[in-house]
Amino acid sequence: HRLTEIVPQLGMVANTIFSACTGGRYYEVKNAGAALAKGDIVIFCDSDTVIEDGWLSALLKPLQDPKTIAVNGYTYLGCDDFASRTFALLWFFPLRDGDRRFASKRAMNANNCAFRRSWLAGHPFPASNGFKVSCTLLTSQLRASGHDFVRVDARASHYPPRGWRFFFWRALVTGRDADRKYVALASPSQAARVLKATRRWFSTSWKVGGRILTHATRLGMPAWQIPFALIVGLAFCALVFCAQAAMALGLVRDEVENVPLYVGHS
Structure with a gap:
């Protein structure tokens, strides 16, 4: 109705x-x-x-x-x-x-x-x-x-993501997903997967840093906040790498991903 x-x-x-x-x-x-x-x-x-x-x-x-x-x-x-x-x-x-x-x-x-x-x-x-x-x-x-x-x-x-708990969870699940994609579309080799995770860490860190420096002001971010945005962006990339590498090394099991209740609105 x-x-x-x-x-x-x-x-x-x-x-x-x-x-x-x-x-x-x-x-x-x-x-x-x-x-x-x-x-x-x-x-x-x-x-x-x-x-x-x-x-x-x-x-x-x-x-x-x-x-x-x-x-x-x-x-x-x-x-x-x-x-x-x-x-x-x-x-x-x-x-x-x-x-x-x-x-x-x-x-x-x-x-x-x-x-x-x-x-x-x-x-x-x-x-x-x-x-x-x-x-x-x-x-x-x-x-x-x-x-x-x-x-x-x-x-x-x-809808914009909210909360630091979402930030941590989303970074980790992004890393695990990146390894899943590589296994499905490229190679199941552990060495290749770890190398891919490492290369992806460097490339995404470079891209994210460049995007923040290039576009932050256009989004209305004050200049004094840009260094903090860089820290957050690079931390996100580092968390993605840790999760992707952990998955590749077998330190994390390939289990079904669900949105945790503590994450809130995604």
């Missing part, structure tokens, strides 16, 4: 279904929703994102070409204080403005994308113990089938 009050015209153009996926993890919920879809195109949008004007038309336009299989929108982190601005600078989403180079190479946004249902039905998000691994595996399948995402300016802001 609340939905029809907010968008009274919705029932005239769409059938709305609410379906529970009890105990389902992030990608399991998406697969369950896609299985209920009846249209030619399946669009994914998360509840913690806020779409901007023109979002839907921008996401659908490339699909007018029958050769287009998948479209990737443009999700960015909202930010309004030191912590959220720092998160935005070290995150895997591009910034809303002035970040065209990074945006042109952005990975799949599972919270802002569209697929042809005919392809997605045969390629659901792959199962993984990881937190955010399945989207990378699906991207690999997409490219292996001779396709790739069309990246469009379909913008949506993502």
